[in-house]
Amino acid sequence: MLSAVRVLDCSDESGWLAGRILADLGADVVVVEPPGGDRAGRRGPFLGGVADPERSLPWLAFQAGKRGITLDGAAPLAQPARTRLLDWADVLLETFAPARRAAWGLEPGAVASAHPRLVHCSLTPFGRTGPYAGFRAGDLVAVAMGGNASLTGDPDRPPLRCTLPSAWLHAGPEAALAVLMALHARARTGRGQHVDVSIQECQLQTLLGAPGLAARTGRRLRRSGPRVGGTREIWAARDGWVRFRLRGGPAHARGLRALLDWMDEQGAAPEWLRATDWDAFRPDGLEEAARVRIEAGFAAFFASRTREELFRGALERHVPLAPCNDGPALAAQPQLRARGLFTTFALAEPGAALELPGGFAQSSTHRIGPRRRAPRVGEHLEEVLAAAGVSRAELEKLAAEGAV
Amino acid sequence: MSAAATAEGGVYAGLRILELGSDAAGALVSRYFAEQGATVVRVESSRWTDFGGPLPESPVPEGVDAALLFALWNAGKRSVALDLQHEEGLALALRLVDWADVVVESFAPGVLERLGLAPGRLLEGRPELIVLSSSPFGQTGPQRGTPGFGGQGAALAGFDHLTGWPDREPLGPHAPVTDSLSPRYAAALLAAALLARAETGRGQHLDVSQVEVGVHALSELVARWTGAGEALGRSGNRCERAAPHGVYPCDGEDAWIALEARDEAEWDALVAAMGDPPWAAEARFAGLADRLAHADELDRRVAEWTRDFAPYDLMAGLQEAGVPAGVVQTPEALLRDPQLAHRGHFVRVEHPALGTLYAERSGFRLAEHPGGFASAGPLPGEHTDEVLRELLGLAPEAIAALRERGVVA
Numbered sequence: 001m002l003s004a005v006r007v008l009d010c011s012d013e014s015g016w017l018a019g020r021i022l023a024d025l026g027a028d029v030v031v032v033e034p035p036g037g038d039r040a041g042r043r044g045p046f047l048g049g050v051a052d053p054e055r056s057l058p059w060l061a062f063q064a065g066k067r068g069i070t071l072d073g074a075a076p077l078a079q080p081a082r083t084r085l086l087d088w089a090d091v092l093l094e095t096f097a098p099a100r101r102a103a104w105g106l107e108p109g110a111v112a113s114a115h116p117r118l119v120h121c122s123l124t125p126f127g128r129t130g131p132y133a134g135f136r137a138g139d140l141v142a143v144a145m146g147g148n149a150s151l152t153g154d155p156d157r158p159p160l161r162c163t164l165p166s167a168w169l170h171a172g173p174e175a176a177l178a179v180l181m182a183l184h185a186r187a188r189t190g191r192g193q194h195v196d197v198s199i200q201e202c203q204l205q206t207l208l209g210a211p212g213l214a215a216r217t218g219r220r221l222r223r224s225g226p227r228v229g230g231t232r233e234i235w236a237a238r239d240g241w242v243r244f245r246l247r248g249g250p251a252h253a254r255g256l257r258a259l260l261d262w263m264d265e266q267g268a269a270p271e272w273l274r275a276t277d278w279d280a281f282r283p284d285g286l287e288e289a290a291r292v293r294i295e296a297g298f299a300a301f302f303a304s305r306t307r308e309e310l311f312r313g314a315l316e317r318h319v320p321l322a323p324c325n326d327g328p329a330l331a332a333q334p335q336l337r338a339r340g341l342f343t344t345f346a347l348a349e350p351g352a353a354l355e356l357p358g359g360f361a362q363s364s365t366h367r368i369g370p371r372r373r374a375p376r377v378g379e380h381l382e383e384v385l386a387a388a389g390v391s392r393a394e395l396e397k398l399a400a401e402g403a404v
Numbered sequence: 405m406s407a408a409a410t411a412e413g414g415v416y417a418g419l420r421i422l423e424l425g426s427d428a429a430g431a432l433v434s435r436y437f438a439e440q441g442a443t444v445v446r447v448e449s450s451r452w453t454d455f456g457g458p459l460p461e462s463p464v465p466e467g468v469d470a471a472l473l474f475a476l477w478n479a480g481k482r483s484v485a486l487d488l489q490h491e492e493g494l495a496l497a498l499r500l501v502d503w504a505d506v507v508v509e510s511f512a513p514g515v516l517e518r519l520g521l522a523p524g525r526l527l528e529g530r531p532e533l534i535v536l537s538s539s540p541f542g543q544t545g546p547q548r549g550t551p552g553f554g555g556q557g558a559a560l561a562g563f564d565h566l567t568g569w570p571d572r573e574p575l576g577p578h579a580p581v582t583d584s585l586s587p588r589y590a591a592a593l594l595a596a597a598l599l600a601r602a603e604t605g606r607g608q609h610l611d612v613s614q615v616e617v618g619v620h621a622l623s624e625l626v627a628r629w630t631g632a633g634e635a636l637g638r639s640g641n642r643c644e645r646a647a648p649h650g651v652y653p654c655d656g657e658d659a660w661i662a663l664e665a666r667d668e669a670e671w672d673a674l675v676a677a678m679g680d681p682p683w684a685a686e687a688r689f690a691g692l693a694d695r696l697a698h699a700d701e702l703d704r705r706v707a708e709w710t711r712d713f714a715p716y717d718l719m720a721g722l723q724e725a726g727v728p729a730g731v732v733q734t735p736e737a738l739l740r741d742p743q744l745a746h747r748g749h750f751v752r753v754e755h756p757a758l759g760t761l762y763a764e765r766s767g768f769r770l771a772e773h774p775g776g777f778a779s780a781g782p783l784p785g786e787h788t789d790e791v792l793r794e795l796l797g798l799a800p801e802a803i804a805a806l807r808e809r810g811v812v813a
Contacts, residue, residue: 001600017621021589025596043645047631057631061623108771127769130746135723136670140641140649141730144662145741149651150734151578152567158651159660159732162577163566163639169621171767173588178768180595181440185415185773187602194771201749202767206577206584208428209476210735211750212762216472221735222658226573233555234564234573241574243559320553324564324574327629327636330619333560335547341616342626355630360620361593362542364527364609366600368593 001366002027005183008089009066010073013041013165014139014199015095015123016062017172022091022179023065024359024369030089030384031066032073035402037377047347047354053377054347060354060374064345068375069384074103075403081390083114088388090192091119091179098134108194118192119182123175127198137199139165146203147211154225171202231283232295234324235302241324242302242310246295248281256281258317263301273297331355345373378404414441415773419598422447422504423481424521427552428580429614430510430538431477432587433594436766438480439775445504445791446478447497448784450485450813475755478781479763484792485785485813488519492811496796501526503795506594507535513548523609534597534607538590540582542613552614557582561618562625568638582614589617647695648674651732652707654715660732661715663706663722671695673726678709748776755780785813 005027009019023029033041042053047060073082082104086092092111096104101122105111111120122128125137126145135141143149143161153160161167178195186192204211210221226234231246245252256278263269273294283291302310307323314321323329336342343358359369381404385395398404419442421434426448438444484500487493498521501507507526509516516522516537523535537543540552557580558564564576590612601607619626628634643649646666654661665671668691675684683689683705688698695702710718715731722729731737738744739762747769750762763777792798792812806812 001596004603005599021592025593045628045632045634049632057627058624060631061627126743127747130743132743135730136726136728137730138643138646138649138664138666138728140643140651140662140664141728144651144660144732145730147733147735147738148578149662149732150658150660153575154569154572157569158641158653160567160569160575160577160651161641161662162563163636164622164624166563166577166581170585170588173585173592173621174767177436177588177592177595178766178770180592180599181415181773182770184595184599184602185770187599189772191772193773195768196771197768198743198747199767201744201747201765202588204738204744204749204764205432205588205767206579206581207735207738208579208584209473209764210579211738212476212764213472214735215739215762216758226575228555234575236573241564243555243564243576245553245555315547315550318551320551320556322553322556322559324559324576325562326565327562327625327634330560330562330622331626331629335541335545336616336619338545339542339613339616341619342630354627356627357616357620357623360589360617361613362544362611363593363597364611365606366608 001025001363005091006030006089007091007093008032008085010092010094010096011123012095013058014168015093015172015175017169018121018123018175018179019066019093020062020064020370021173021176021360023371026366026371029066030380031063031068031375033068033070033377035070035072035404037070047352054349055352057354060345060347061356063374064356065370065372066375067372067380067384068378069381070378070404072403074100075401077401078398078403079105081385081388081394081398084388084390085385086115086118089118090183091121093121093123093175093179095123111194116191117186119179119186119195120192121175121179121182121195121197123171123197123199125199127201128196139167142167142199142203146200146206148203148206151207151210151221151223153223155223159223167199167203170206171197171199174202229283230286231291232299235299237302237307237310237323238305240307240326240329242307243322243324244298244302245320246283246298248278248283250279252320253278253281255318255320259298259319259321262313262317262319266301268301268304270297343369345370347373348376413773414439414775415770417441419443419506420504421445421506421508422500423508424516425510427510428477428583429586430508432584433536433538433590434481434508435477435479436587436591437594439766439777440773441775444481445500445787445795446481446483446782447488447500448483448485450487450493450785450810472758472761475758475761475781476763479753479777480779481782482787482791483782483784484788487811487813490811492806492809494520496792496812497521499796501533502530505534506598507533508538508594509535510538512551513537513539513543527607527609530607532601532605532607534594534601534610536590536594536597536610536612538586538612538614540614542616543611554580554583557586557614557618560615562622563618566622566625566636566638569640570638574638582618585621586612586614586617589620642699644696645692647692647699648702648706650703650706652703652710654710654713654718656714659715661710661718661729662732663727663729665727668692670727674722677722677725677727681709751777753777753780756783756786788812
């Protein structure tokens with residue numbers, strides 16, 4: 001869909017997903033690494049356990065679909081090449097700290113006058129201006145400051161984040177959206193503009209309105225561990241965990257009765273549990289002893305079955321239950337396989353290949369997904385610089401000085 | 405709090421979006437476009453116009469005002485109530501489709517077909533139409549007909565598994581993750597389709613699976629397994645690449661600070677901020693590998709130090725010293741956050757029934773198109789008369805008659 005859009009991707013890991021989404025949508029995304037490659041980004045674990053920057057699994061996953069060059073964009077010697085690249089590009093994506101932004105000559109006024117058609121997207125922890133604009137933050141600090149951590153975890157332990165950098169994973173798609181909005185505006189005005197994305201601010205949407213709720217009702221939400229709304233929602237299966245929503249009322253009663261029919265077929269439904277009026281059932285109205293007893297009734301059934309058995313039964317009978325998939329279970333999901341989500345990318349190294357999620361959605365008219373594997377270090381340097389109008393001679397000079 | 409900023413002159417001023425379906429995952433897609441001036445009309449089922457519906461599966465405990473969440477999720481939109489099971493109601497819906505540039509729908513797959521509104525059929529009549537369908541599993545595949553429930557996407561995509569303590573069960577991040585993640589992806593997809601249409605004049609049917617979006621974001625989880633046979637698990641707040649890296653107690657009830665030392669410079673800055681305690685000079689904390697190997701002891705020592713400080717003072721001091729640090733903020737604290745105030749995140753809007761509310765902006769700002777919300781989310785059916793009159797040209801008497809017969813509400 002975006003085949004005419006050229007993106008210069010100067011993000012660190014906090015912005016990788018933005019460029020990946022644009023690449024999935026067909027944009028020509030060129031990732032810019034420092035000369036010698038992005039050491040921090042090309043981290044382990046490695047394909048096949050072989051430590052090699054070209055086999056970095058996080059790199060291969062998020063840089064799929066992109067081309068790659070190396071450039072020290074802050075070096076004075078590289079300034080003409082940088083200017084040509086910014087003329088060539090429609091979009092600049094960067095996660096620079098203020099000093100690096102200045103070294104690249106990217107103050108808003110300067111960019112607008114030198115590159116009036118450029119959409120310049122800055123992705124930073126808190127935004128480019130404001131009292132916290134200079135604050136340092138990785139993903140953990142962003143999750144904390146964005147409100148989600150305070151509500152994630154057990155009441156008797158500290159607040160939590162997700163083991164993978166979820167704040168960055170939420171901000172990336174929003175940055176991609178913002179870039180596309182700016183391009184939409186450009187079609188009308190002929191001009192690019194600056195786009196200022198705050199990773200913290202993107203986090204608030206994960207709360208689905210909780211601050212407004214607090215303002216209006218004065219009600220404080222608290223960390224509740226595996227419980228939601230007073231009842232357990234995470235349950236042990238024989239080989240892992242499942243999420244099962246134990247709620248009453250007419251909307252949920254059918255699913256509970258379907259579960260009990262199933263349990264009954266297996267001889268695992270205590271009579272007193274079967275006799276419960278699920279239409280009238282209200283978990284937060286229960287006494288502790290009653291709640292414990294009901295939960296124990298379901299828990300015994302779940303604990304004796306595997307995640308797969310439970311999920312299969314849930315799908316057949318429309319019970320609100322889903323396995324807490326880990327990587328292996330996820331990669332084996334029949335629905336994802338049937339939809340063709342996973343794509344195998346052959347690496348440049350003969351015999352090496354990696355299976356990854358491909359496109360994030362489907363379209364009736366366009367193929368969505370990466371058209372190529374992640375780039376090797378500097379793989380497309382010559383062709384991209386030539387396309388931007390940087391002469392061979394200049395490229396050789398930059399190489400001699402270590403600026404590419 | 406900022407007063408309602410205008411979305412006039414927004415990027416999508418003049419764009420017409422018709423929205424069907426009532427869950428958060430669908431509603432949050434078009435909210436981005438309403439923020440930038442699009443005219444978004446929601447169709448509610450007229451059978452649900454009393455309080456209590458058509459309201460989404462709420463991620464917060466029962467008894468909380470679900471109507472309030474509906475209002476927050478649908479800021480800037482208008483609402484029409486039609487009986488889609490009634491032949492005349494359906495006919496009105498089809499006329500609204502004709503009005504629209506884009507249809508965003510989050511019904512269960514198959515519902516639109518049963519109503520006579522199959523995307524394929526709609527596109528045949530109008531090849532320039534863009535229809536975006538968002539559902540838990542997608543429009544195809546053996547599980548297309550499986551009902552969704554909040555939290556299901558987080559479980560299936562791997563977020564639950566990756567969140568929690570190694571010695572306890574998975575917990576998942578707060579609130580159904582895919583409800584907030586998939587709209588961002590879907591909105592980007594829609595924005596791309598609009599650009600493509602501007603070039604070619606052609607629309608398309610877009611099929612978003614909320615679970616697939618989650619899996620895509622967690623590509624690293626998949627890659628670690630398929631590429632190295634590593635089954636990544638949850639690690640509390642720890643990180644393989646930084647130490648200390650965690651959440652530490654502060655002075656006060658449920659008061660915490662997050663801090664990270666991502667390289668030796670940040671570790672040195674933290675040590676200096678702590679006043680160069682002798683323990684920090686021990687060999688077992690000298691480099692990253694050492695600190696990771698002794699993470700339990702390291703965390704204990706850092707916590708001993710942090711617990712005497714008020715969280716915001718500590719954050720300011722550590723940031724000043726060059727250490728990434730941030731208070732674990734509650735939803736209430738966010739309302740007072742000065743950085744969010746600077747960005748104008750919370751927008752005061754008036755709701756006809758609920759009074760003053762705080763609608764929320766997206767996480768980005770376009771320099772030339774500030775955007776905003778002039779109104780809170782609508783009451784179900786609040787704009788039935790206005791929409792039928794202004795957009796479809798119906799006379800007041802005709803609308804009254806339709807209402808009398810229960811076709812509209």
